[in-house]
Amino acid sequence: MKVLVPGALRSYTRSNAQSHEVQAEGDTLDQLFSDLDRRYPGLRFRVVDEQGQLRANMRLFVNGLGVRDLQHPLKPDDFVAVVLALSGG
């Protein structure tokens, strides 16, 4: 499935600067991030902590719907967006 990655993670994915999209697989968001980590080592821990929780300032959208539960099921044609929540200073 297609995964939109934010600029802060492109040092891992080296994704095309035009599309910002990569491909990954998984039946759940948790599996998706494990697959992303296999493809792009180190990426998962920057987004998901060691207790399996999404980090505080990260947001996930599946087909436009905000989700925080990493056990959320996915289908092969889903579109997942990883977004940096507003947090500045």
Added chain:
Amino acid sequence: MSRPSAPVKPAAKAVKAPPKRLVVLVATRKGAWFFHGDSKRKTWAVEGPHFLGHTISHVVLDPRDGRTLLAAAKTGHLGPTIFRSTNLGKTWKEAQQPPAFAAPTNGLAARSVDHTFWLTPGHASERNTWYAGTSPQGLFRSEDGGVTWAPLSSVNDSPQFREWMGTVQDGTPDGPKLHSLIVDPLDKQHLLFGMSGGGVHESFDAGQTWSTLIKGMEVVGGFDASNVSFHDPHCVRVSPTNPNRLYQQNHCGIYRMDRTGNPASDAWVRIGRKMPKRVGDIGFPMVVHPHDADTAWVFPMNGTDVWPRTSPDGKPAAYVTRNGGKTWQRQDQGLPESQAWWTVKRQAMTADAEGTPALYLGTTSGELWIGRDGGERWAHIARHLPEIYAVEVATLA
């Protein structure tokens, strides 16, 4: 630190060999900058930023090879990690397994590392060993040069330590810290660290078991000094020439400890009582002279009423003792005379190891200063940096 009978032989005070190549490593809220000094420490060439936009808590050069750097990093969004360079920062590679807590045991609450706060190279005989302290408080060790990190369960999963640590609400504003990781230069098995809050602790078996080291330390009035939870060491340093002497800047004063050989008898002495009353003895950094165990520096801040954490009266100054804390002298030549409200964090003041050492400090307002002749004359190295979290000075290979 435990054998008064076997101090390290002090180095000669007057070193005539030409100064080595020094680099000042500055970690800030928005990245890291390196300042390369000339042979006389008069001019400095800036290199950076490294990791622009990343919060860098600490950058440390491995003194065992003079080339390897570790940097503790996170960003406002991304989780914490460690970056490693083996070519003095030309290129960086991320740790394969950064510090991360294990799954919870003993019925304790699960924890996640927010950031690595402190990095310490291991003993000179253990070339690839490093230690890291985190927020929330955790202790980690790497035995492969910082590529992979393992938690020390004797601290991180100990119900007793967890009680002393409290929760994130009990710590400093940006999270409770495990800091001041010290490896005894005479004994690789002997480790020591401080917790803000949660006391000072040491191990004589490389971290398998621990004992507290709080006798003599004071706590905020009205609280029980026998309760380890109430102790808040800000910075603990060991004398490079006499590892049996420790200095400490605490939430409640400045202390010295001379080890007796019997840890149960060892007690901190509040040498800050000799500081001027109008200045007080509250602050964060603590620096010990590289060649003289009787000489140490602090940088006091205003710790009265609501704890402004600014320079007292807006007049920043270092204070030096040259007799183990019996007397203190003010060192403010070159520093602002008034209306300067910055201060210095616990990792942001250090000294080089030259015969006549210079001090280096970074301010919360992004200024980097050098204190020539042991702090007698202060001058800017850099201004307009982001808030400075840590300053280290190192000798390049």
